[in-house]
Amino acid sequence: ELGGTGPLQHGQLRHCAWSTPQATNITSASSRTCAGMLPDGRIWVLGNLGAAMTRRDPLTLSMSVDGMNFAKSFVVNWGAPPVRYPGAAKMPGFQYPSGLWYAGTGYAAYSISKEDIVVSAFPLSSLDARAEPSTLLV
Numbered sequence: 001e002l003g004g005t006g007p008l009q010h011g012q013l014r015h016c017a018w019s020t021p022q023a024t025n026i027t028s029a030s031s032r033t034c035a036g037m038l039p040d041g042r043i044w045v046l047g048n049l050g051a052a053m054t055r056r057d058p059l060t061l062s063m064s065v066d067g068m069n070f071a072k073s074f075v076v077n078w079g080a081p082p083v084r085y086p087g088a089a090k091m092p093g094f095q096y097p098s099g100l101w102y103a104g105t106g107y108a109a110y111s112i113s114k115e116d117i118v119v120s121a122f123p124l125s126s127l128d129a130r131a132e133p134s135t136l137l138v
Helices: none
Strands: 034-037 043-047 059-064 070-077 094-102 105-112 116-123
Touching: 034 094, 043 094, 059 094, 059 105, 070 105, 070 116
Parallel strands: none
Antiparallel strands: 034 043, 043 059, 059 070, 094 105, 105 116
């Protein structure tokens, strides 16, 4: 509940009932993730899930019916090219993903090695409950 209208001011947010955090069955590469809900209610998480802690390759999309158990993962992109312009904290990989769904198509925007921004698109039908986990690139 917000106290008043206009910009949120310090101390205005009251009565938040957040659930207690619970572990899922996904491992993360200690990198940024993005999550949301599909039109059919399934939960998706986009990130470097399952990659080694120091790697950001591959970029995956994991799916869950209940938001806790992620039974399917799909590869969005893999095999990052080498870094072209060396710099601090740069490594090959797919970083800073963001995703959305529009008109039956999923879009994943992300950085490649902190040098290029790309968008991968894939049809919602490729995530059908009967589909086998696979590569999603279109």
